[in-house]
Amino acid sequence: xxxxxxxxxxxxxxxxxxxxxxxxxxxxxxxxxxxxxxxxxxxxxxxxxxxxxxxxxxxxxxxxxxxxxxxxxxxxxxxxxxxxxxxxxxxxxxxxxxxxxxxxxxxxxxxxxxxxxxxxxxxxxxxxxxxxxxxxxxxxxxxxxxxxxxxxxxxxxxxxxxxxxxxxxxxxxxxxxxxxxxxxxxxxxxxxxxxxxxxxxxxxxxxxxxxxxxxxxxxxxxxxxxxxxxxxxxxxxxxxxxxxxxxxxxxxxxxxxxxxxxxxxxxxxxx
Amino acid sequence: xxxxxxxxxxxxxxxxxxxxxxxxxxxxxxxxxxxxxxxxxxxxxxxxxxxxxxxxxxxxxxxxxxxxxxxxxxxxxxxxxxxxxxxxxxxxxxxxxxxxxxxxxxxxxxxxxxxxxxxxxxxxxxxxxxxxxxxxxxxxxxxxxxxxxxxxxxxxxxxxxxxxxxxxxxxxxxxxxxxxxxxxxxxxxxxxxxxxxxxxxxxxxxxxxxxxxxxxxxxxxxxxxxxxxxxxxxxxxxxxxxxxxxxxxxxxxxxxxxxxxxxxxxxxxxxxxxxxxxxxxxxxxxxxxxxxxxxxxxxxxxxxxxxxxxxxxxxxxxxxxxxxxxxxxxxxxxxxxxxxxxxxxxxxxxxxxxxxxxxxxxxxxxxxxxxxxxxxxxxxxxxxxxxxxxxxxxxxxxxxxx
Numbered sequence: 001x002x003x004x005x006x007x008x009x010x011x012x013x014x015x016x017x018x019x020x021x022x023x024x025x026x027x028x029x030x031x032x033x034x035x036x037x038x039x040x041x042x043x044x045x046x047x048x049x050x051x052x053x054x055x056x057x058x059x060x061x062x063x064x065x066x067x068x069x070x071x072x073x074x075x076x077x078x079x080x081x082x083x084x085x086x087x088x089x090x091x092x093x094x095x096x097x098x099x100x101x102x103x104x105x106x107x108x109x110x111x112x113x114x115x116x117x118x119x120x121x122x123x124x125x126x127x128x129x130x131x132x133x134x135x136x137x138x139x140x141x142x143x144x145x146x147x148x149x150x151x152x153x154x155x156x157x158x159x160x161x162x163x164x165x166x167x168x169x170x171x172x173x174x175x176x177x178x179x180x181x182x183x184x185x186x187x188x189x190x191x192x193x194x195x196x197x198x199x200x201x202x203x204x205x206x207x208x209x210x211x212x213x214x215x216x217x218x219x220x221x222x223x224x225x226x227x228x229x230x231x232x233x234x235x236x237x238x239x240x241x242x243x244x245x246x247x248x249x250x251x252x253x254x255x256x257x258x259x260x261x262x263x264x265x266x267x268x269x270x271x
Numbered sequence: 272x273x274x275x276x277x278x279x280x281x282x283x284x285x286x287x288x289x290x291x292x293x294x295x296x297x298x299x300x301x302x303x304x305x306x307x308x309x310x311x312x313x314x315x316x317x318x319x320x321x322x323x324x325x326x327x328x329x330x331x332x333x334x335x336x337x338x339x340x341x342x343x344x345x346x347x348x349x350x351x352x353x354x355x356x357x358x359x360x361x362x363x364x365x366x367x368x369x370x371x372x373x374x375x376x377x378x379x380x381x382x383x384x385x386x387x388x389x390x391x392x393x394x395x396x397x398x399x400x401x402x403x404x405x406x407x408x409x410x411x412x413x414x415x416x417x418x419x420x421x422x423x424x425x426x427x428x429x430x431x432x433x434x435x436x437x438x439x440x441x442x443x444x445x446x447x448x449x450x451x452x453x454x455x456x457x458x459x460x461x462x463x464x465x466x467x468x469x470x471x472x473x474x475x476x477x478x479x480x481x482x483x484x485x486x487x488x489x490x491x492x493x494x495x496x497x498x499x500x501x502x503x504x505x506x507x508x509x510x511x512x513x514x515x516x517x518x519x520x521x522x523x524x525x526x527x528x529x530x531x532x533x534x535x536x537x538x539x540x541x542x543x544x545x546x547x548x549x550x551x552x553x554x555x556x557x558x559x560x561x562x563x564x565x566x567x568x569x570x571x572x573x574x575x576x577x578x579x580x581x582x583x584x585x586x587x588x589x590x591x592x593x594x595x596x597x598x599x600x601x602x603x604x605x606x607x608x609x610x611x612x613x614x615x616x617x618x619x620x621x622x623x624x625x626x627x628x629x630x631x632x633x634x635x636x637x638x639x640x641x642x643x644x645x646x647x648x649x650x651x652x653x654x655x656x657x658x659x660x661x662x663x664x665x666x667x668x669x670x671x672x673x
Contacts, residue, residue: 021547050553154294155304162334195391196398199360199377206378210556223387226380227358230548245548247381 022085023048024182024214025070025101030079032065032238039065040076040238047183047214052205054217054225054246057235057258063218066235067185070216071103072096084182102176103185108168110175112161116153117142119160120175145174149207152200166197173204184208185216190224202228222251234258283308287316291326291341295373296403298331298338317341329404340404343372348411348649351396351452352641354459355388355417357381357486357535358551362395363638364403364410367646369470373399374638385437393449411649413452414641415442416459418487420505426456429503432522455644459483460507461498462640463630464491467593468498469643471631476590481630482509482580483637484572484605485596486535486551490580492587510534512579529579533572542568551597558601566604573598573605577612577627584619595630602629 023046032040040062047053055063068074069081072090081088083099090096096103110119117139126134126141142156151170153163160168169189176184186205190198205228208215219225225232226246234242234257242257256262283306290305291297297305302313317339320326324344331340345366354361358381363374375395379388396413400406419437422429426443443454457465464481473479473493481491490507492499499506510530511523518527531537535551542549545564549557557565580592592613598605610627619625632639 152294154290154297154301157304158301194398195377195394196375196402199375199395202378203376206552210552223380223383223391227378227383230550247548247550250382251384 021048023082024084026080026082026085027066027069028080028082030066030069030076030081032062032069032074032076038238040069043079043235043238043240045233045240047216049182049214050209050212051231052209052215052217052229054219054229054232055235056219056222056225056232056254057241060237061235061258062238063235064187065238067103067187067216067218070096070183071101071185097179097181100180100182101185102179102181102183104169104172104176104187104189106187106191108172110160110168110172113159115159116146116156116163116171116174119171120145120178122175124178141178142174145177146170148211149174149177149204151204164197165193166200169193169197169201170204173201173208181213183214183216185218187218188220189217190219190221198224222254226251226254236260283312284316284320287313287320288325288343291343292371295399296340296342298333298340300333300338302341331404342403343370345370345372345409349405349409350642350645350649351410351413352638352645353392353396353413353415354462354637354641355379355392355415356459356637357418360388360392360395361634361638362392362399363635363642364396364399365639365642369639369642369646371635371639371642373403374635375399382435385434385440385442389440389442389445389449393446396450407450407452410450410452412645413446413450413454414462414644415446415454415456416462416637416641417442417456418459418485418489420503420508421456421458421461422504423457423500426454429505430508430523432524453645453649455641455648457641457644458489458491458500458504458507459637459640460489461491461500461504462638462644463595463632463636464493464507464593464640465498465643466632466636466640467595467630468493468496470639471636472593472628473591478587478589479591479593480507480580480583480587480589481593481595481636482576482609483596484533484576484594484598487530488533488576488579488596490583492583493589494587507583509576509579509583512582514575514579529576533575538568538572555597555600558604566601569598569601569604570608573608574612577609580609581613581616581619584613584625585616588619589625591626591628593628593630595633595636597634599629600634 025047027045030040030043057063069076072093072095075091120142121138126138128134139156146153153167189201217229229246232244232246232254244254286306290302299313303310321328326341327344328339328341331338348367350365352363358379360377360379363371365371419428419433420430427441428437431438443456447454460483463483467473467481468479477495479493483489488510490509492507511528513527514529514532515527519531520526521528521531538554539549542564554565558569594606606627613625613627614620630636
């Protein structure tokens with residue numbers, strides 16, 4: 001605690017510490033339309049290394065659309081995407097994976113009948129030439145990743161159906177770390193979890209940040225968002241409606257931006 | 272020899288106990304996966320541990336099948352220790368021997384609100400107990416540490432404005448209404464002092480001061496093995512000693528408090544131009560990784576805190592200063608300048624140099640103190656045969672000594 005005044009809603013420009021301050025991912029003037037629906041209009045978005053950026057907004061504000069563009073599921077109608085300062089396109093999910101972007105969608109996409117190791121390497125199994133799997137190596141990698149994350153999973157041989165919601169979420173997060181990504185996108189990771197499980201997942205997110213990754217966190221829970229993020233980006237009707245430093249912004253100012261009580265939209269961009 | 276039968280058996284036993292400790296409670300099947308041992312070996316080891324009273328087993332259901340849940344054996348009653356920090360909520364459940372059975376950390380937002388945080392606290396306690404296969408009736412009490420001075424008599428924060436939205440809230444009442452348990456509330460530095468002076472770095476000393484260098488700075492003063500809380504619980508609030516008469520106004524209302532100079536905000540602010548937006552944890556992590564700027568900020572804070580602590584030491588004349596809290600995770604980066612500032616005061620070091628040492632219990636000191644507070648206060652119907660553990664013996668000696 002300090003005596004310094006709190007600047008609510010202070011606009012911030014985050015910087016990636018001593019490393020050259022080039023964002024891992026920069027999206028400029030991204031627009032995406034579905035017929036008459038303006039999902040995104042001129043949205044700017046940046047993620048730096050060692051940073052958790054929360055993406056918040058009402059239902060239909062464009063959070064998931066933006067996440068899907070980042071992860072290559074959708075392609076924007078217009079706008080510029082830069083990866084580490086270089087112009088890039090993310091035409092499909094495997095391009096996103098190749099570019100070091102890993103995504104955990106809300107349904108997690110895990111296989112209940114497989115164990116933790118098999119889920120981590122699903123579709124990317126390590127093979128020793130031909131169709132022989134390198135089980136031992138995959139198991140070791142899984143153990144190392146879970147240990148790096150201080151993950152609450154007791155055994156890499158446990159089948160997924162035996163795990164709790166929080167443990168499943170941490171398997172999904174661990175899976176993103178196969179192939180050393182630079183950016184991890186998490187879509188509503190704490191929805192429908194108990195408090196103990198939420199504690200585990202939020203601790204994992206802190207850990208991802210400590211490992212130097214850029215994390216994009218989509219969530220409705222303002223307490224969870226403010227607990228782990230550095231910066232909070234508000235979307236409203238597909239447009240940027242404020243950028244907040246999570247350590248100084250108040251609940252009120254963020255909620256005001258989400259609900260449209262305050263507006264950062266200038267001139268005709270509002271329409 | 273590493274390969275000998277008995278040492279292998281020892282290592283396997285340790286692996287099983289470690290796994291149970293780490294996860295709180297595991298079924299035998301999960302233990303097989305967690306340790307990499309065979310099912311037969313795990314079964315044999317669990318049987319041995321059960322016979323020795325190290326673990327307990329009970330039937331549970333996992334994925335529709337009956338299974339044996341293995342937990343550490345607990346004696347007499349359980350105590351829950353809670354530390355409500357500025358950015359974290361830490362909950363630990365321990366038995367009468369202070370052995371921690373389960374622990375969780377929940378990150379909290381800046382300026383977290385009292386209603387949400389207390390709600391999550393209660394749910395987290397129940398959640399953790401469930402995971403151990405236990406219920407609230409096994410618990411004898413809850414100790415809660417807050418980063419603000421707490422009035423002994425009422426269990427309320429005694430200085431307004433230090434924790435926004437937490438003033439006027441009777442924390443103890445709120446929690447005990449939810450969980451139907453006795454609740455003991457204290458300042459977190461006092462709890463750290465209690466833990467370190469009974470089970471940590473200063474246990475061999477009669478008089479000591481525990482300094483908690485974190486988002487704010489506080490101290491717990493131990494005189495004759497007793498934590499000295501003062502009339503309104505503000506003893507040791509070194510974060511509010513004036514160090515800069517021209518400084519900023521602090522939350523407490525005074526000018527130039529130590530917290531305005533070495534608090535989290537004051538530490539990250541000078542790094543903003545060169546390092547960008549950092550959190551306190553980032554500064555600690557980078558200082559440990561050798562970043563000179565971050566190390567500089569922490570070293571300067573150490574020197575500044577040292578000056579104030581030497582004032583406390585002059586008043587109390589302790590045998591040692593124990594330093595804990597997040598900043599202490601940088602080790603000598605913080606401690607060396609603090610020690611130098613304290614050694615500069617001649618009077619303190621007349622007979623022997625005043626010891627300035629790191630906390631032994633690390634970031635678990637506050638919850639350990641909260642657990643100790645519960646066990647000291649709890650009205651346990653102590654059957655000596657039931658509490659035959661070595662730890663329980665030690666505890667009784669300490670209570671007598673206190």
